[in-house]
Amino acid sequence: MKAGSKTLRMVASAAAVAATVAATVGTTAAGASTKGIPAAKRAVAALEKRPEHLPSTQAVGKAIPTGKTFDWLQCSLPTCTILTPPLEAAAAKLGWTIKVVPAGITPETVKNAWDVAVRDHPDGVFASGFPKTIFATELAQLKADNIPVVDLAVGTTSGTGLTAIIQGNNTNHKIGLALADWVLAQKGKAANTLLISSSTFSTLAKIEQGFSGEYKRLCSSCALGTLNEPATTFGTSLPNDVVAYLKTHPKVNYVVPDESAMNTGLPQALASAGLSKQVGIVSQYPSTTTVQYLKSGQMNAIVMPQMVDSMWQMADAMARQMAGVSVVPAEAPSPLWMVTPKTAGKLTTPYFLVPNYQEKYQQLWGVK
Secondary structure, eight states, X not given: OHHHHHHHHHHHHHHHHHHHHHHHHHHSSSXXXXXXXXXXXXXXXXXXXXXXXXXXXXXXXXXXXXXXXXXXEEESSHHHHTTHHHHHHHHHHTXXXXXXXEEESSHHHHHHHHHHXXXXXXXXXXXXXXXXXXXXXXXXXXXXXXXXXXXXXXXXXXXXXXXXXXXXXXXXXXXXXXXXXXXXXXXXXXXXXXXXXXXXXXXXXXXXXXXXXXXXXXOTTXXXXXXXXXXXXXXXXXXXXXXXXXXXXXXXXXXXXSSGGGGTTHHHHHHHTTOTTTOXXXXXXXXHXXXXXXXXXXXXXXXXXXSTHHHHHHHHHHHHHHHTSOSGGGGOOOOOEEEOTTTGGGOOSSOOSSTTHHHHHHHHHTOO
């Protein structure tokens, strides 16, 4: 009887410890809540599977002209500069040359880059991230000169001078949904979120709309606040702005920066303010910085669309234009992958979403 009683006491003690740990994990920022909203949890479960297929598998079907030269208007953020080598690699497979035109991150520097493109009179232009209102005059001139433009990650549609949009509104809307689903899968109806966006990049408005719509659809009572931060604050004053917001909104339990560079310095700022255990972080686009945050548990998840492989999708759109076929297949939205601390080790630099994407695009183009 004594031995049996001792065993029962040990089992009861172990159960109590397990219950305490489960309760703690269920309420901390890093742990998945057992009260997560079912629809959000199902969506996240699907997102946690790495995609294996390109956005479109439709072959170009015609010969693609070689010997072309294109301007690439490269912004100065790390999420832009990392895209140059893969664009050059894709171009090389097609027999093309890429000229890099520094575009900075301000309206003035962006407009200057577009002025350069007009003067260069290239066979085509690749760009990313900024609203066309900044360079409307230059875009009109390029259109008049019959110079195609393929843009990446902008909150607009193709036409009026833009030949194709890669990772446009269709992809950004999906990213917004995925970010909201993650928060609600973790926190359920207890979710209280700060969404950080930036009017510097037009593409982020669609992410914000997607997030807000899904968040309120699945949990109309969940609190949601927003901050609008210009790109010049990324990695500088933004972390302090977030801490200041959290101190006046102590019930916030998730922070959602909707641009990868916004995360720079944020976990450290939260830790210094004693908020890291209270607040989780989910964002998009992995970088060497954010992947390290993820591996160390300072971030909880990252929604990943095509990364360097998006530049091959850009080249796919231009290849279709050069071949005289529809660019619509190349505008298909990117598949998404929810990367967590458990799967962060599967990422290798330069980051790509779809395994063996180079060979798959080359098959579409009919080149080796």
